[in-house]
Amino acid sequence: MRRIIILVLFSIAILSVGIINAQTTDEVTVDVSLDLDTIGMEEFATLQIVVAGKTQNLPDPKMPTLSMFDVMSQGRSSNFNYNNGVVNTSLTYRYLLVPKRPGTFPIDQISVVYNNKRYKGNKVELTVLSNGSSVPKSLSDKVVDARGDTKNYFLEAVVDNPTPYVNEQITLTLKFYISIQYYGSPELSEPTTTGFWTEILGNKAPYYQTINKTRYKVIERKYALFPTQTGELEIGRALIRVTVASKSSRQDDFFGFFGRGKEVSIRSNLVKVNVKELPGMLRPDDFTGTIGRFNITATANKTEVEANQPVSVTVKVSGTGNIKSVAEPIIPEMDDKFRVYRASTSENISKVNDKIGGTKIFEEVFIPKRPGDLEIPAIAFNYFDPSTHKYKAISTKPIKLKVTKPEGFIASADIPFDAPDAVISSNTRDIRFIKEDLGDTRQKGRLTLREPIYIFVNALPVLVFVGLMVVRIRNEKLSGDVGYARSKAALKEAKKRLSKAKSIASTNTTADFYLEVYTALVSFIADKLNISPHGLTTDKIKELLKERNANEELVNQVIAIMKRSDFARYAPSNITQEEINKDLSDAENIMAEIVGVNFE
């Protein structure tokens, strides 16, 4: 138990140290700056050290030995603010640096020690010129008026680059020099900047500069100007109204306190700028006129997504230049993979070291059309870099997306499919429109089922079937029953014999003729009765026919023709052609009648 308590206490101790460390880490900043980076031997610069932190007990900075300067403290100011329970303190120390010898001197090693930790300030450099003044010749000339007297005040307008490219930033600096006392604050009328897109960079803290042995207070105001057209442009004059101490009034006033000043207006010089066109050579086809120096990045809010779900891609273009003129990056066509929508654009303009820059953010929404491993390709962006006088093309890194199948998606991964852009409910608003064509008409109430053609089509195969069945049954009967077969074939056979007899019905073939007639009759009766024809005498036939209730006359005729045939076969020479013809005719008539006899 004791062990556990010790362990817990120990953990708490470690944690609290960690928390304290975390709180103190990077909590103190040291910012070192100079008001001028170049001075003459007879001039001086102000070194400003700002120590800031989230604590009330900020330590003093430790100054290094600056042997090449006489360092004079200008005092300390402090600033507290309390925001959301956090105290922010900043201490500002100012030192006047008076150079002892010319040269370039780095100033670093300025640091503070807080909570046993050392916080170092940034490094600055001060150049001391040997000629005694950092003031350019032109400026020295300006301070002298027409009569050769040194001016008490003047307003100077300068640009850092008088020959910019169109849309390239130039910085206009208005410097108000004043060496005498003034009352109130000077009132400025801004210069006209037709042909430029203008952004005010702001005022710089006043500083002092010695020109021709006169110490001037200098108030600077800077503007970022972006020429919007080519050719010679003119920046108008700025005007400052200020009340300065009047010498005469000072003499009247014994104490010099109540001196009435006089108001003076000071105009700046005109500034001419020659704006160049961008070089036409090597200009990319998709160049949109952006000038400056930029970076481009693209980030997706997720890299794994279901098909048809949006992925938000943030394309960030940042750098220096007219950020407002940054055109939207070109997104390559990807109809087979994504649908792309513009979500929003936002820009954040910043001013760093008198340069306008910032970030423009394009939010693009990519909706993958199908599952699989997809890639949002590199998004290209190009701009003109005025410092190198060249066009530059930059692009983002491609973003790989893993697109998964949504639930219920059954199509194959290769088939793209579209999610609805809008949902149309199944509820229709009206009936569907009338038909233009009367279409297939039919007689009212007429049905295929009742049509004769339908009945015929169905009945025909039945009839064929029945017919074939009858044939089959008959064939079977014929092959299985000799008597039946003979009876069925009897008439056919008899007719065959009679027709043969007819063909030989002449006196030359009398015997053969009568043999055929005889056989036709006897065979017919024998076949019908399924008995042998041999041994069928006329008496036997007479008896058989009578048994079958044959007509008496028919029986007599049959017997008569049989007897005549017998006779003619053995005495053919006595038969005339007329008799033959008559007997043939009789035989045919007998055959026609004998069929009616029931032999069953």
Place this chain on the structure above:
Amino acid sequence: MPKILWLKLWGSILSKVLVIIIFVLLLTVSVFADTELFQQANDYYKQRDYSKAIELYKQIESSEIESAALYFNLGNAYFKNGDLGHAVLNYMKAKRIDPTDQDIQQNLEFAQRFSSVQMEGVELNPITAFLTSIVENYKLNFLAWVSSFFFILFIVAITLRFALVYNNTLTRMFVVFSLVFLVIAGGLTTFKYRSDYLTKRAVIIAEDSKVFTGASEQSDVELEAAPGLVVEILSESTDYYQVLFENKRRGWIQKELVAEI
């Protein structure tokens, strides 16, 4: 055969052919006339003169000609004219001719939603529902020809097997399969024919249609029906039909309040 007889025979055949030709010509002419009338009716419909459109559509119907499009358009005209009962009636007629047409089905369902009385507890017998789901998308004529096809196939099979005595496994299987298909197709056709033509159906066309418990006005009111409801006619007396609603409620309704499909 004597020459005169031959001439007589030819004459009679010729006269029959002539009659058929004239009949076909008349039919063609009447169809042309109907097409023209149909276009006129459609024009009236487009001009929103629905009463006139109904008049012309009905004129075509009275010439003993019918088509799915005719009943469909007539249904539309009635619907636009505010006569829900006749609209449903004609959509039902159109659907009976061409159950494959989605427009008809759509408009029928759309129109029936407007009926002021909706049936609750509509439950189909599962077997009927199953059979209906099979046959509802086919025309009766189509089913009839399919049945006929299998019937002929079956006859061919038994002819091979019994009349031509091909007694082998193939023909025996042929007989069995063709019979199975014939039974299925024939059964479905019969079901379709029975439910579409032998079962008498009607649509209520009149507002305030009281359904009584018996075939007289003195009977109690079983329910109040509304135009657009479809009923099955079970039996009839002089002035009344005994009707069965989709949810199996039944009663007697005056004949003039309904129209038979």
